[in-house]
Amino acid sequence: MAVSTHGEIGQQGYGSVAGVANKIRAAIESVIEGKPEAVRLALTVMLAEGHLLIEDVPGVGKTMLAKALAKSVDGSVRRVQFTPDLLPSDITGVSAYNQERREFEFMPGPVFANILVGDEINRASPKTQSALLECMEERQVTVDGTTYPLEPPFMVIATQNPIEMEGTYPLPEAQRDRFTARISMGYPSPQSELEMLDVHGRVSPLDNLSPVATVADVRRLVETVRQVHVAAGVKQYAIDLVNATRNHPDLRLGASPRATLQLIRAGRARAALEEREYVLPDDLQALAVPVLGHRLLPTAEAQVERRRPEQVVTEIVSRLPVRG
Structure with missing residues (x-):
């Protein structure tokens, strides 16, 4: 049974945001051992009204994290296993002819949920991957000329294997840009792996995970996060960070204006989680690499030298002066 936190959030204080988020975090960490930063970033993305991409090798808990976050919120959750033969209509839904009514009626797909867990999203074809573009950006689905809105909150949590692995397709640039942040789980520490053997070896911890917040709670949390103040100097710093990626010699494609907007939104969520009513440059610096x-x-030269974009972002953050 879900634990309602209506009274806490109704106080409209940023401490209530952190309090409810801590309950969700604790619930997730009861399933995911030794990954507090990954869990914290997942919560940040949810409060920023964004979508999360979890990338790593198989078996490190990507799907477990996605399921744990979904189950900790008492909303509708649907899971889609992406495969090469998956069709766009398998995600968005399809219009089927009703013999009794003698008319077509829309059969909603799994995207009509508060949280959509897309497992191994890059094993589907680019055409199927692109079926998520409209719903991720505009929170709606258009089928046969009719538009259907998605009920808020709506969040896509997708997992993907590294693109070097067999049977994977790179995500289109337009779709990668719609994910607020990307995280990597990484291998657990020996101690965390030992605890995992003790706990997961007998029963799946997801079986005992109960919701600790409702969909209405999440809506109120999001509304509170929207009120976090962003000073003009902090906005300018976000623009400077993004512009630096567009002009860097090691990058042939820099970050988009959507990236600037999502960096600010994520900064608001991070500030609220720390019980602050204003965003600091430190928030943007901490979020720059995942966002x-x-x-x-x-560029081709950077790839030959094994220069990853994350390294470039880290250098930009270390060198770019904070204005204002």
Whole structure:
């Protein structure tokens, strides 16, 4: 049974945001061992009204993190296993002819949920991957000329294997740009792996995970996060960070204006999680790599030298002066 936090959030204080988020975090960490930063970033993306891309090798808990976040919020959750034969209509839905009514009626697909878990998204064809573009950006689906809105909150949590692995397709640039942040799980520490063997070896911890917040709670949290103040100097710093990626010699594709907007939104969420009513440059610096790194494309020379976009972003953050 979900634990309602209506009273706490109703106080409209940023401490309530952190309090409810801590309950969700604790619930997720009861399933995911030794990955507090990944869990914190997942919560940040949810409060920023964004979407999360989890990339790493198989078996490190990508899908487990996605499921744990989805289950900790008492909303509708749908999971789609992306495969090469998956069709766009398998995600968005399809219009089917009703013999009794003698008319076509829309059969909603799994995208009509509060949280859509897309497992191994880059194993589907680019055409199928692109079926998510409209719903991720505009929170709606258009089928046969009719537009259907998606109920807020709506969040896509997608996992993908590294593109070097067999049977994967690179995500289109337009779709990568719609993910607010990308995180990598990484291998657990020996101690965390030992604890995982003790806990997961007998029963799946997801079976015992109960929701600790409702969809209405999340809506109120998001509304509170929107009120976090962003000073003009901080906005300018965000623009400077993004512009630096567009002019860097090691990058052939820099970050888009959408990246600037999502960096600010994520900064608001991070500030609220720390019980602040204003965004600091430190928030943008902490979020720069996960928010910007997956949107950038290195030059051929940088690829030969094994220069990853994340390294470029880290250098930009260390060298770019904070104005204002």
